[in-house]
Amino acid sequence: MTKLLKYVRESQIWKSVFRHGYPDTPRNRTLAVLSNVFLHLHPVKVRRSGIRLSYTWCMGGLTFFLFLILTLTGLLLMFYYRPTADKAYEDIFALREHVPIGVMREMHRWGAHLMVISVWLHMYRVFLTGSYKPPREFNWNVGVILLVLTLLLSFTGYLLPWDQLAVWAITVGTNMARATPFLGHEGPGAALVSFGGIDFIHAGDDVRFGLLAGRFVGEGALLRFYVLHCVGFPLIAATLMAVHFWRVRKDGGISGPL
Amino acid sequence: MLSALAMLLGGGGEPVNDGPVGAAIKNFSNWLTEPTRYSIASILAVAGILYFRKFFAKVWVITAFFALSTAYFVFAFQDPNFNAIITKPDNVPIVILFATVIFFTWLSLRRAVINDERTKRGEPTLEGELAKQKVFTWPDLVYSELICLVLFTAGMIVWSILITAPIEEPAATARTPNPSKAPWYFLGLQELLVYFDPWLAGVLLPSFIIVGLCAIPYLDMNPKGNGYYTFEERPFAIAFFWVGFLLFWVSFVILGTFLRGPNWSFFGPFEFWDLHKLEPMVNVDLSTYFWVDLLDKPRPDNPFVREAPGIVALIGYFLVLPPLIGKTVMKKMVEEMGMVRFNVFMHLFLWFALIPVKMGLRWTVNLKYFIGMPEYFFNV
Ligand code: HEM
Numbered sequence: 001m002t003k004l005l006k007y008v009r010e011s012q013i014w015k016s017v018f019r020h021g022y023p024d025t026p027r028n029r030t031l032a033v034l035s036n037v038f039l040h041l042h043p044v045k046v047r048r049s050g051i052r053l054s055y056t057w058c059m060g061g062l063t064f065f066l067f068l069i070l071t072l073t074g075l076l077l078m079f080y081y082r083p084t085a086d087k088a089y090e091d092i093f094a095l096r097e098h099v100p101i102g103v104m105r106e107m108h109r110w111g112a113h114l115m116v117i118s119v120w121l122h123m124y125r126v127f128l129t130g131s132y133k134p135p136r137e138f139n140w141n142v143g144v145i146l147l148v149l150t151l152l153l154s155f156t157g158y159l160l161p162w163d164q165l166a167v168w169a170i171t172v173g174t175n176m177a178r179a180t181p182f183l184g185h186e187g188p189g190a191a192l193v194s195f196g197g198i199d200f201i202h203a204g205d206d207v208r209f210g211l212l213a214g215r216f217v218g219e220g221a222l223l224r225f226y227v228l229h230c231v232g233f234p235l236i237a238a239t240l241m242a243v244h245f246w247r248v249r250k251d252g253g254i255s256g257p258l
Numbered sequence: 259m260l261s262a263l264a265m266l267l268g269g270g271g272e273p274v275n276d277g278p279v280g281a282a283i284k285n286f287s288n289w290l291t292e293p294t295r296y297s298i299a300s301i302l303a304v305a306g307i308l309y310f311r312k313f314f315a316k317v318w319v320i321t322a323f324f325a326l327s328t329a330y331f332v333f334a335f336q337d338p339n340f341n342a343i344i345t346k347p348d349n350v351p352i353v354i355l356f357a358t359v360i361f362f363t364w365l366s367l368r369r370a371v372i373n374d375e376r377t378k379r380g381e382p383t384l385e386g387e388l389a390k391q392k393v394f395t396w397p398d399l400v401y402s403e404l405i406c407l408v409l410f411t412a413g414m415i416v417w418s419i420l421i422t423a424p425i426e427e428p429a430a431t432a433r434t435p436n437p438s439k440a441p442w443y444f445l446g447l448q449e450l451l452v453y454f455d456p457w458l459a460g461v462l463l464p465s466f467i468i469v470g471l472c473a474i475p476y477l478d479m480n481p482k483g484n485g486y487y488t489f490e491e492r493p494f495a496i497a498f499f500w501v502g503f504l505l506f507w508v509s510f511v512i513l514g515t516f517l518r519g520p521n522w523s524f525f526g527p528f529e530f531w532d533l534h535k536l537e538p539m540v541n542v543d544l545s546t547y548f549w550v551d552l553l554d555k556p557r558p559d560n561p562f563v564r565e566a567p568g569i570v571a572l573i574g575y576f577l578v579l580p581p582l583i584g585k586t587v588m589k590k591m592v593e594e595m596g597m598v599r600f601n602v603f604m605h606l607f608l609w610f611a612l613i614p615v616k617m618g619l620r621w622t623v624n625l626k627y628f629i630g631m632p633e634y635f636f637n638v
Contacts, residue, residue, distance in 0.1 A: 023396045032396045042395040047388070054369065055385060057362055058406060065407055069414070089428045096425060106418030113351035114414075116443050120355075120508075121362055127474075127499050128366045130483040130492065137475035144471045151443060158441050165348075167429040172440045172448070176460025179635065187457050188636040216431055255485035256389040257382070 041245050047256050055129070056254060059122035063150075064241065066115040071234065073108040081160070083226035085219040088162035112154050119150045131255040139247040142240055149237045156229035159222060170225070171217050177208035184208060284337065288526025291517055293452075294621045300509050304500050307367070311489060315368040320361070340527050343516055347421045352442060352515050359508050363500075369487035370496075377488070385486040436520045436533060445514025446507055452522065453616045455637045463609065470606045477603045479594055506613065541626035544568045561631045568629035572638060575612075580604040 008014055009022070020031035033039045081091045095105050123143065126132060132140035159170045182189040183206060190201040203215055213220030248254065276284060290299060307314045314320075334340040343349065373383040393399070440448050450459035482491040489496050517524055519531040548567040549557045558564045584592045584600055592600045619625035629638045 026394070029394045029396045039395070039400065042399060044395055045392040046395055046399055047392055052388065053402075054365060057365075061403065061406070062410065065410065069411070085429075089425075092425055096422065101419060103415060103418040106421065106423045107414055109423040110351070110417055110421075111414060113348070113442075114354070117351060117355050117358065120503075121358060123471075124359075124362065124499075124503055125366070127503075128370075128496065129485060129487060130495075131485060132475040133478065133481065133484040134475075140475050141472050144468060147471075148468060154443065155441060161425055162429050163426040164429060164433070164435055165424075165426045167431065168435055168438045169441050172438050173444060176447075176456050179456035180461050181457055184457070184461075186635050187461075188634055191634060217429075218431070257386040257485045 041249075043249055043253055046253060057121060057125050059118050059125055063115055063118045063122055066111050066118060067237070067241070069111050070108060070115065073104045073111065074230065074234075076104050077108060078230060083160070083222055085162065085222060088160065088222060092161045092163075112157060115150060116154055119147055123147060129255060136247075136251045136255065139244060139251055142244045142247065146237060146240055146244060149233055149240065153229060153233045153237065156225040156233065159217070159225045160229065162222065167217050170221070174208055174211050174217070174221075177211055178203075178206065180207050280333070283333070284528040287334075288528055291513075291524075291526050293513065293517075293524055296509075296513060296517070297505070297617065300505050301501075304497075304504060308489070308493075308497055308500070311367055311371055314364070315371040317368075320364045323360070324357075334527065337528050339530050342531075343527070347424050348442070349515060350417075350421065352512060355508065356512060359504070363504065366487050367489070370489040373486055373488050374490045377491075383486040383488075389485075437518065437522060439514070439518075442511060442515055445518075446510035448522075449510045449514045449518070450613065453613070453620055455635075457635065458638065463613075466606060466609050470610070473602060473606065477595070477599055477606075479599075502610070541620070541624045543626050543630040544571070544628050545630060547623075547625075561633055565629045565631055568627070568638070572628055576605065576608055579608065 019035050021028045023029045023032035030044045033042055033044050077095075080095060082088065092105070095102055126140065126143065155170075155173060159166045178184045178186045180187045182193055183201065184190060185201050185203050185206040185208075187201075187206075190206070191199070193200045203209065209215060211221070211224075212218070213224050290296065331344075335344070344353065369384060373385075376383055439445060447459055447464060450463060453459070454463070478492075478495055480492050480495065482488070483495075516527060519525040519529075520533045520535070521537075523535050523537050525531055525535070544567055545557055545564050549555050549564070562569070580601060583604070588600075595603065616625070616628075627637045629636065631637065
């Protein structure tokens, strides 16, 4: 067994992938992190205080991991889901009826709930440890945008099953946009945006209409939410996460007393 | 054993005979969770926990709390109304939210108390002691990450097998369900709709929350408490965030999920969600109070004259109050922060404070709007 392992480790294939020996010496441990693009997110050495669960609660890491799970399960769901008003519900229903012990939809749904919770807790911990203080002000702001994106991701996904729960939750949520000052047709000041007696802001062109591609939650809204949910928001979130992690390192690693 | 557990979890369905103690607990729960009492009780709880933090930071206190909560849950599960709402698959995460937020709040409080004591004795904080040591990422960090991930994934898969994701009737835009609720993480905002119009509760206040969060690092000038848990070195910041996050954010989500039923009426945890429960709407505008009750005249026709009292009150609140406070009580703060920071802070703070102010006025004098101009959709 040991021999076999040794043989594998010394083969040309193995060595072409991992350009260092088994990470049990300081040199190889350093190389293990430095020569791996994924591990390279981490510094070579970390402060012991920063990796304690009782300090970070691991909530940022968990959020990221949930994002990965959601990307993977979401990709699989996309194979089975057609974002049209007459197919969407049917497809989701079929997933449940025809797939024995199917867990993809469940993992995606429960994971999404959990990601919202973990991102809140992450923010809570960052606040309580004062980790937004200089030099980490900017990263806190990146975080706030990530928080908004997480909520938007969850919100756009909420519509996709196209059942009563979905449509009405989105209706309640987007009804708020009607009341946007100046830009929503029931918002304060909207009546002022008129010219020569013609109102420019009405139910057919206000922000809510723009969100939903219609006067109510219909097929246009479904497509719009689908595209944002599966492509738009994940891309922006992934980009910002890269910035976020980069800045954690550049700001001196996980915060600790100076 | 398993069947006992199944019975426990599957409880409900049949109305149960509670006996005097059970009935008393249920009545008390229904009574206490009524929104006014619920909010006042949680404010008192936050204040009390912060004040008596040495006591609440003890391990046995949180253990006792979770033991009692579990006992309460087991008891409450037998009740069909409680069971119906708690066991909805989409509400499971809210129970997780409740438990984790309480646990982590306790954990942070405990570490803050320990750190504050250490600092007083001139010792380094818990984090300070460990910060001096550096360890290799591989294996220390990578392995603990890996173990966490594997355990976590296993948990997720078990959860996903046990509870199937729900799907309701197909979408029908003609049939409005009652209650119609936003996704759970927005229920705090939906709760604000009780007190404010959509342009405030759904548009302006959320924007201020985002702007306010972004502004925090630039407004908090206290250099202490960076990178370790503490309460005494930044009491105002911590108390403020507790109120904002624990009360207005998390606890309103819980309120909106479990205690708001048809027509967004309030229902106690053991109350049946009766479609016909009506809450009397007796709210009165400030203008009515001013013209009709105080001056004994009819309300003027011109909306700007009619709403003058509210307009004056809000101008005073937003424009006169900040400089007044800055010149008197908070003079030192202005000097430390500078004018720009101070004004940004005050305005964000006043918007935030408007929420409890309006809630209080609603509960005490049934105030509907400070300024009510439905003509222009401008109601505050
Ligand atoms: C999709 C959302 C997010 C992901 C994946 C994420 C991920 C992470 C990770 C992995 C860390 C390393 C330390 C830790 O685990 O606690 C971190 C640190 C940090 N995060 Fe986030 N985060 C997210 C959202 C946020 C939010 C909402 C905020 C604040 C509003 C925030 C502010 C910060 C700050 C200031 C740090 C540095 C903390 C320190 O050095 O102690 N992040 N984040």
